[in-house]
Amino acid sequence: MSIEIESKSTQRRTLVHWFRKGLRVHDNPALLQVFDVARTAPHKYSVRPIFLLDPGILDWLQVGANRWRFLQQSLSDLDNQLRELNSRLYVVRGKPVELFPKLFERWNVELLTYESDIEPYAVQRDAAVQKLAAVHQVHVDTHCSHTIYNPEVVMARNLGKAPITYQKFLGIVDQLKLPKVREKPEKLPEEVQPSEDALELADASVYDCPTLEQLVKRPDELGDNKFPGGETEALRRLEASLRDEQWVASFEKPKTSPNSLEPSTTVLSPYLKFGCLSARLLYERLKGILARHPKHSKPPVSLVGQLLWREFYYTAAAAEPNFDRMLGNAYCIQIAWNEQPDHLAAWTHGRTGYPFIDAIMRQLRQEGWIHHLARHAVACFLTRGDLWISWEEGQRVFEQLLLDQDWALNAGNWMWLSASAFFYQYFRVYSPVAFGKKTDPTGAYIRKYVPELAKYPANCIFEPWKATLSAQRDYGCVLGKDYPHRIVNHDIVHKKNIKRMTAAYKVNREVRTGKQEPDEELDEPTGKRKASSIKSGRAAKRRR
DNA sequence: CTCAATGTTGATGCT
DNA sequence: CAGCATCAACATTGA
Numbered sequence: 001m002s003i004e005i006e007s008k009s010t011q012r013r014t015l016v017h018w019f020r021k022g023l024r025v026h027d028n029p030a031l032l033q034v035f036d037v038a039r040t041a042p043h044k045y046s047v048r049p050i051f052l053l054d055p056g057i058l059d060w061l062q063v064g065a066n067r068w069r070f071l072q073q074s075l076s077d078l079d080n081q082l083r084e085l086n087s088r089l090y091v092v093r094g095k096p097v098e099l100f101p102k103l104f105e106r107w108n109v110e111l112l113t114y115e116s117d118i119e120p121y122a123v124q125r126d127a128a129v130q131k132l133a134a135v136h137q138v139h140v141d142t143h144c145s146h147t148i149y150n151p152e153v154v155m156a157r158n159l160g161k162a163p164i165t166y167q168k169f170l171g172i173v174d175q176l177k178l179p180k181v182r183e184k185p186e187k188l189p190e191e192v193q194p195s196e197d198a199l200e201l202a203d204a205s206v207y208d209c210p211t212l213e214q215l216v217k218r219p220d221e222l223g224d225n226k227f228p229g230g231e232t233e234a235l236r237r238l239e240a241s242l243r244d245e246q247w248v249a250s251f252e253k254p255k256t257s258p259n260s261l262e263p264s265t266t267v268l269s270p271y272l273k274f275g276c277l278s279a280r281l282l283y284e285r286l287k288g289i290l291a292r293h294p295k296h297s298k299p300p301v302s303l304v305g306q307l308l309w310r311e312f313y314y315t316a317a318a319a320e321p322n323f324d325r326m327l328g329n330a331y332c333i334q335i336a337w338n339e340q341p342d343h344l345a346a347w348t349h350g351r352t353g354y355p356f357i358d359a360i361m362r363q364l365r366q367e368g369w370i371h372h373l374a375r376h377a378v379a380c381f382l383t384r385g386d387l388w389i390s391w392e393e394g395q396r397v398f399e400q401l402l403l404d405q406d407w408a409l410n411a412g413n414w415m416w417l418s419a420s421a422f423f424y425q426y427f428r429v430y431s432p433v434a435f436g437k438k439t440d441p442t443g444a445y446i447r448k449y450v451p452e453l454a455k456y457p458a459n460c461i462f463e464p465w466k467a468t469l470s471a472q473r474d475y476g477c478v479l480g481k482d483y484p485h486r487i488v489n490h491d492i493v494h495k496k497n498i499k500r501m502t503a504a505y506k507v508n509r510e511v512r513t514g515k516q517e518p519d520e521e522l523d524e525p526t527g528k529r530k531a532s533s534i535k536s537g538r539a540a541k542r543r544r
Numbered sequence: 545c546t547c548a549a550t551g552t553t554g555a556t557g558c559t
Numbered sequence: 560c561a562g563c564a565t566c567a568a569c570a571t572t573g574a
Binding site for chain 1: 550551552553
């Protein structure tokens with residue numbers, strides 16, 4: 001017994017950084033902490049940066065093949081980055097709560113660091129891990145570095161609540177100090193290399209990065225690899241995006257095109273989502289450029305404005321565990337959406353019969369990224385504009401297909417577009433015909449992604465039902481045979497849906513002001529009061 | 545309490 | 560082709 005204790009006390013202690021999001025070595029305060037501590041006593045410590053991969057989640061998580069590939073590439077690049085710093089990435093297979101007690105013991109862990117996260121799943125997981133760490137006398141330090149501003153700090157400046165308008169949000173963060181962007185850590189001394197544990201002695205590849213074959217269960221669903229994952233590519237893309245300072249300084253999102261053949265915006269979003277690129281670094285770089293160009297665009301339309309939209313939604317989401325649902329969500333207006341599986345399937349797979357909508361949905365499936373305004377067009381079409389299907393259904397499809405899918409942003413934008421929260425001018429409806437014509441009058445985008453319509457001329461490619469049957473035959477694409485008839489008539493349904501929105505808002509208003517109880521069909525028993533408490537202080541006062 | 549101003553990105557038709 | 564009014568009309572904010 002005494003020998004055991006003796007050997008344990010002389011065994012080196014391990015410092016662990018746990019990667020989740022934040023798949024980078026630059027501006028990573030939690031990683032930096034572990035490296036810094038190791039350097040204070042290189043003979044006492046060894047360092048193990050880890051990523052946990054639960055093989056069970058591959059089957060149920062809403063992640064499409066393209067995003068699995070992005071993750072695989074990001075992990076592989078991260079491993080390379082760490083090897084240049086005399087370390088490596090240790091990918092450990094299993095569930096966090098089952099793994100950590102074993103790792104704490106196996107590696108004699110002293111310190112665990114990670115980047116904090118506001119997603120409910122992560123909050124719950126991290127609380128459980130912190131408990132386990134306490135039991136094993138492992139010190140835990142967390143750092144807020146996925147966002148520029150800490151959502152908790154923003155709320156503290158707004159009477160403890162998340163601001164629900166962007167302008168209010170701007171007013172608050174304008175008073176906050178900017179976080180310091182951190183350099184990537186310096187190389188670790190050789191002595192810090194951990195000696196092989198029992199598992200590594202048995203199998204030297206036990207902690208290796210997953211291969212593409214291991215992560216992508218449906219390789220047939222992989223599209224072109226237009227946006228490879230990883231920090232290296234993120235930083236390359238950052239530099240390419242910032243090269244033209246005039247463009248950066250004059251950027252206005254609403255003036256960029258949703259249907260250009262090549263992206264009209266930076267496509268840094270997937271890299272921000274996985275943390276391959278630090279939002280704080282991007283912010284600092286943008287500020288530097290704007291300082292050299294006094295006449296520049298401003299939030300909400302500027303590039304800085306785009307980053308702050310991300311912050312806005314993160315703050316709102318941090319305050320609401322049900323942010324991704326209609327029921328029990330304090331921000332969200334309650335609407336009796338229809339269930340319409342055939343229409344949902346048509347939208348999901350780009351078979352609505354509206355070429356502009358279908359082209360966007362097919363680009364999304366193939367490439368994993370679509371322009372923000374393209375997301376507006378298809379989201380409006382699915383929900384309040386045409387199909388009257390719940391935003392949660394659209395959220396699910398985006399969650400699967402978008403490389404940049406980020407819980408807070410996806411839910412927040414779906415609520416915005418469906419006029420369920422944050423945005424209320426539901427009478428502004430996108431036309432699935434007219435909207436795309438503004439930036440692509442010839443329909444080149446449609447020809448690329450809906451090739452069966454390639455021979456349709458510009459004057460009817462946005463509305464192929466206007467071509468006569470003989471013309472359709474000439475163009476080699478007959479509606480109902482080679483391409484679907486439109487599943488709804490926009491001119492008719494969008495007017496009907498505006499009236500439905502008016503009715504839904506009226507009910508919601510009466511519920512809020514206490515004139516009427518919420519619809520029992522819509523509300524969960526526990527969600528009743530909550531729906532009104534944040535929405536309106538006026539209503540809450542009246543109730544008291 | 546009321547009331548006016550405001551809101552990242554609508555469509556249409558007119559000047 | 561940019562700018563503007565109109566359509567019908569929302570919630571939030573702040574005076």
